[in-house]
Amino acid sequence: MSGQTFPADFSGHMLDLDEDDDLEVFSKNTSLADSSPMPNSPSSMVNQYRPEEEEEEEEQLQQQQGANDKDIFITVDNPESHVTAIETFIMYRVETKTTRGEYDSSEYEVLRRYQDFVWLRSKLEETHPTLIVHPLPEKFVMKGMVERFNNDFIETRRKALHRFLNKISEHPILSYSQHFKVFLTAQELLSHKKQGPGFLSRMGETVRAVANSVRGLRSRPEEFSLMQEYVEDFSNKIYSVDKVTQRIIKEQREYLDELKQYSPTYAQWAESEEELAEPLNGVASCVERCSKESDEQIHHMSEVLVPALHEYVLCTETLKAVMRRRDNIQAEFEAKNVALASRRADQESLQDEVDGLADRVELANNALRGDWSRWQNGMRSDLKSAFLSTAEKNVDYYEQCLAVWESFLLSQRVEPGEQRDGEDEPLPTHPIID
Amino acid sequence: FVLSPPPPKNLFLPMLCGVTAQMLEEGSTLLRRMEICVAEAEKRNGKNTVNMQETFTVYLVETRPMDAVAEGRNQAPDSLWRRYSEFELLRNYLLVTYPYIVVPPLPEKRAEFVWHKLSADNMDPDFVERRRVGLENFLLRVASHPVLSNDKILHHFLIEEHGWKEVVYETGFQAKADSRLRALSATFRVRNPDKRFMEMKHYSDELQSHTSQLLRARARVADRLYGVYKVHGNYGRVFSEWSAMEKEMGDGLQSAGHHMDAYAASIDDILEEEEHYADQLKEYLFYAEALRAVCRKHELTQFEFEMASQELVSKKQQHEELSTGIVRTFSFKGMTNKLFGQEAPEQREARLKLLEDLIAEGEEDVQEKTVECGEHVERAWVDMHRFKEQKDKDLREALINYAVMQISMCKKGIQMWSNAKECFLKM
Numbered sequence: 091m092s093g094q095t096f097p098a099d100f101s102g103h104m105l106d107l108d109e110d111d112d113l114e115v116f117s118k119n120t121s122l123a124d125s126s127p128m129p130n131s132p133s134s135m136v137n138q139y140r141p142e143e144e145e146e147e148e149e150q151l152q153q154q155q156g157a158n159d160k161d162i163f164i165t166v167d168n169p170e171s172h173v174t175a176i177e178t179f180i181m182y183r184v185e186t187k188t189t190r191g192e193y194d195s196s197e198y199e200v201l202r203r204y205q206d207f208v209w210l211r212s213k214l215e216e217t218h219p220t221l222i223v224h225p226l227p228e229k230f231v232m233k234g235m236v237e238r239f240n241n242d243f244i245e246t247r248r249k250a251l252h253r254f255l256n257k258i259s260e261h262p263i264l265s266y267s268q269h270f271k272v273f274l275t276a277q278e279l280l281s282h283k284k285q286g287p288g289f290l291s292r293m294g295e296t297v298r299a300v301a302n303s304v305r306g307l308r309s310r311p312e313e314f315s316l317m318q319e320y321v322e323d324f325s326n327k328i329y330s331v332d333k334v335t336q337r338i339i340k341e342q343r344e345y346l347d348e349l350k351q352y353s354p355t356y357a358q359w360a361e362s363e364e365e366l367a368e369p370l371n372g373v374a375s376c377v378e379r380c381s382k383e384s385d386e387q388i389h390h391m392s393e394v395l396v397p398a399l400h401e402y403v404l405c406t407e408t409l410k411a412v413m414r415r416r417d418n419i420q421a422e423f424e425a426k427n428v429a430l431a432s433r434r435a436d437q438e439s440l441q442d443e444v445d446g447l448a449d450r451v452e453l454a455n456n457a458l459r460g461d462w463s464r465w466q467n468g469m470r471s472d473l474k475s476a477f478l479s480t481a482e483k484n485v486d487y488y489e490q491c492l493a494v495w496e497s498f499l500l501s502q503r504v505e506p507g508e509q510r511d512g513e514d515e516p517l518p519t520h521p522i523i524d
Numbered sequence: 525f526v527l528s529p530p531p532p533k534n535l536f537l538p539m540l541c542g543v544t545a546q547m548l549e550e551g552s553t554l555l556r557r558m559e560i561c562v563a564e565a566e567k568r569n570g571k572n573t574v575n576m577q578e579t580f581t582v583y584l585v586e587t588r589p590m591d592a593v594a595e596g597r598n599q600a601p602d603s604l605w606r607r608y609s610e611f612e613l614l615r616n617y618l619l620v621t622y623p624y625i626v627v628p629p630l631p632e633k634r635a636e637f638v639w640h641k642l643s644a645d646n647m648d649p650d651f652v653e654r655r656r657v658g659l660e661n662f663l664l665r666v667a668s669h670p671v672l673s674n675d676k677i678l679h680h681f682l683i684e685e686h687g688w689k690e691v692v693y694e695t696g697f698q699a700k701a702d703s704r705l706r707a708l709s710a711t712f713r714v715r716n717p718d719k720r721f722m723e724m725k726h727y728s729d730e731l732q733s734h735t736s737q738l739l740r741a742r743a744r745v746a747d748r749l750y751g752v753y754k755v756h757g758n759y760g761r762v763f764s765e766w767s768a769m770e771k772e773m774g775d776g777l778q779s780a781g782h783h784m785d786a787y788a789a790s791i792d793d794i795l796e797e798e799e800h801y802a803d804q805l806k807e808y809l810f811y812a813e814a815l816r817a818v819c820r821k822h823e824l825t826q827f828e829f830e831m832a833s834q835e836l837v838s839k840k841q842q843h844e845e846l847s848t849g850i851v852r853t854f855s856f857k858g859m860t861n862k863l864f865g866q867e868a869p870e871q872r873e874a875r876l877k878l879l880e881d882l883i884a885e886g887e888e889d890v891q892e893k894t895v896e897c898g899e900h901v902e903r904a905w906v907d908m909h910r911f912k913e914q915k916d917k918d919l920r921e922a923l924i925n926y927a928v929m930q931i932s933m934c935k936k937g938i939q940m941w942s943n944a945k946e947c948f949l950k951m
Contacts, residue, residue, distance in 0.1 A: 320769060323769050324769070327762060327765060327766040327769070330758075330762045331759070331762050331763075331766070334755065334758040334759055334762060337755050337758070338752065338755050338756065341748065341751040341752045341755050342752050344748050344751070345745070345748035345749055345751070345752050347748075348741070348744045348745045348747075348748045349745055351741050351744070352738075352741040352742060352744075352745050355734065355737045355738040355741045355742075356738065358734060358737070359730075359734035359735070359737075359738060362727060362730040362731070362734065364916075365916040365920070366915075366916055366919055366920060369919075369920050369923045369924070370923065372923075373923050373926065373927070376927070376930075380930075470770075470772060470773050470951060473773075473951075474773070474776075474948060474949075474951040477780070477948040477951070478945060478948045478949065481941050481942075481944045481945035481948055482941075482945060484937070484941040484944075485937075485938055485941045485942055485945065487937075488934045488935075488937035488938045488941065489934070489938060491930070491934045492931055492934035492935065492938070495927045495930045495931045495934065496931060498927050499924065499927050499928070499931070502920070502923075502924050502927075
């Protein structure tokens with residue numbers, strides 16, 4: 091990965107090439123037809139996608155890269171409210187520290203709003219239609235959110251935006267996107283936003299895509315059909331896990347509410363007792379302390395597991411879109427191919443076009459194939475870590491509560507009334523024989 | 525701590541009522557002579573008082589002479605069947621016959637403080653089982669009480685199945701029962717009740733209020749905790765389905781799912797055990813009622829004494845007025861005398877004589893009431909003290925028991941989640 095400056099890019103066909111910075115290496119469409127389908131550069135992206143047998147090696151490499159070779163560090167913080175005449179919005183500070191050669195400086199600090207992130211992501215998707223671009227946090231939260239600028243909402247969003255940028259920075263291709271660099275470095279993003287294809291050309295692209303998909307795919311390669319199936323199934327499963335997790339948190343919150351009503355009943359009773367007051371207050375205090383632990387455990391789950399699952403729920407939409415785009419690229423090629431077969435005249439230029447589209451299909455497929463295994467590993471690693479953390483926290487919760495109740499038992503042991511010489515058994519599940 | 529496996533159910537019982545070998549030594553005559561238990565419960569069909577078919581539960585009361593047990597003779601116990609209503613009858617008899625004793629309560633008639641999983645149905649087997657335990661506890665408490673254990677009707681209840689009801693009714697205890705109206709009236713009108721009894725009555729109100737609040741709150745907590753555990757079972761299902769479509773993650777997910785199922789299932793036993801704790805608290809909720817009854821009886825005896833004394837004073841006054849002619853208080857007779865002249869000397873003599881008789885009766889009455897009131901105070905004070913000590917000991921042990929249960933639950937939780945963690949590591 092190091093040493094490579096401009097990775098190959100295959101989506102150029104649909105865009106107005108002159109205005110897209112990413113495509114400095116490749117010129118217009120026609121030249122693509124001339125070159126071989128496989129770029130020869132050894133460090134090109136295509137050659138970096140190794141077959142599945144070497145997946146593990148790839149993963150190791152990626153991990154190593156993460157640990158040793160990370161050359162760009164990004165933080166998103168300091169959300170601040172900005173008020174203008176027409177609107178109020180939040181600006182986030184995006185700080186970048188990097189040793190990469192293509193960056194003029196080693197440190198950057200810019201202010202970005204949510205819209206800017208949306209712009210970046212859509213640019214990345216446009217340029218790399220069959221790469222899996224990490225999702226952004228949602229624009230609005232559906233349930234229970236009254237005010238957009240609630241503190242919890244802002245913090246959750248900030249964390250997700252931070253994760254988004256870091257995920258992009260870890261992606262072997264997207265990380266080198268010119269749009270990404272601009273996003274991190276330009277003080278003023280507006281001028282950059284104005285570049286790129288206009289609204290109309292994007293419309294045209296969509297119409298073309300729809301027209302192609304209506305025609306339908308002749309035959310989707312099996313590996314992508316399997317991928318499609320997996321995406322459907324995964325989508326259901328991750329959504330279910332997310333729902334179950336939300337439900338657990340809800341039940342735990344209600345449990346906590348009842349616990350908070352429960353401990354005072356012991357304390358109140360203690361007020362009318364003499365001998366019993368001490369153990370009653372002891373139990374009240376234990377229940378209270380366990381409530382605190384429960385509160386922490388709920389908090390942890392909300393901070394760690396919920397966002398992780400939620401991100402992958404959002405990912406499924408990304409995956410579906412990627413599959414659709416790949417299908418469209420193939421469909422377009424097939425359509426032109428059919429045209430080629432039926433038209434007698436104009437064979438040569440049509441042939442060129444078809445060849446170009448064929449290349450595009452191959453490159454799109456390769457891109458997806460490679461990114462797919464990368465995405466799967468990332469998903470496994472992210473979710474594994476979130477579940478592990480949750481399990482550890484639960485163990486911790488029970489250990490804390492255990493200690494609380496054991497110390498209560500200990501306090502009752504020492505009471506003068508009890509003659510338990512040397513007996514180490516916890517009290518009464520046995521009949522007491524003196 | 526080494527936590528032993530949970531004991532079989534009948535071992536729990538001596539714990540439930542705090543009856544120990546120590547108590548057996550001390551003055552519990554009946555329990556020393558005889559082993560008592562309520563072994564089983566069965567459904568029966570029969571006709572009730574209005575000749576309609578009904579289904580009810582009967583409980584097997586088994587007894588065995590203690591010396592047989594001590595000598596290791598494996599003698600078969602004597603046994604008979606009793607309905608809940610017969611237990612109630614026994615208790616009502618004891619309440620009336622020993623109004624200075626805090627009479628042990630019966631388990632609840634209907635399931636209260638029910639939370640979602642618990643059934644409110646009297647026929648539900650779990651309810652019947654817990655009631656069986658409660659009835660046995662009642663008998664053990666009564667049979668270990670220094671006063672109650674000597675009662676003949678109690679012995680009869682334990683030994684003679686048939687004809688017991690008739691014997692109870694023959695005692696005429698129902699006639700001796702204080703009318704509610706009288707008791708209520710006494711509560712309001714008594715002037716000088718013993719301060720200690722008033723404090724005790726106040727305490728019984730507090731005890732009742734606090735235990736019922738606690739029980740209600742606990743039931744709600746149990747309900748919620750049940751929900752938390754059970755929802756984790758959904759993880760089990762989803763992980764299992766998900767694992768089928770994953771290659772590397774599959775095994776870890778699958779086995780984690782199994783542990784989630786186990787976690788969800790574990791709450792059933794945990795909460796069932798907690799019901800025993802709730803039952804221990806409930807016993808004292810109902811004991812509060814019994815304690816209050818003793819205090820109210822004091823109010824009644826004190827009130828009757830006051831009434832009798834007042835009657836006597838009034839009669840004496842009348843006598844004095846009649847004999848001395850000095851009218852100190854307004855009376856209709858006095859007024860008519862003034863208006864229409866005094867009555868004839870013979871009539872006056874007759875009335876004086878009558879008053880003297882009444883005064884003599886009144887003095888006997890006051891004497892009786894003084895004794896009754898005084899005896900009640902004396903005996904009740906002894907039993908209330910005994911009750912207080914029993915209550916402190918039992919409830920403290922119940923709280924300790926509760927802590928032990930919580931510890932057990934935490935240990936299970938640690939185990940489950942540690943296992944799950946191992947599985948996640950394999951993902």
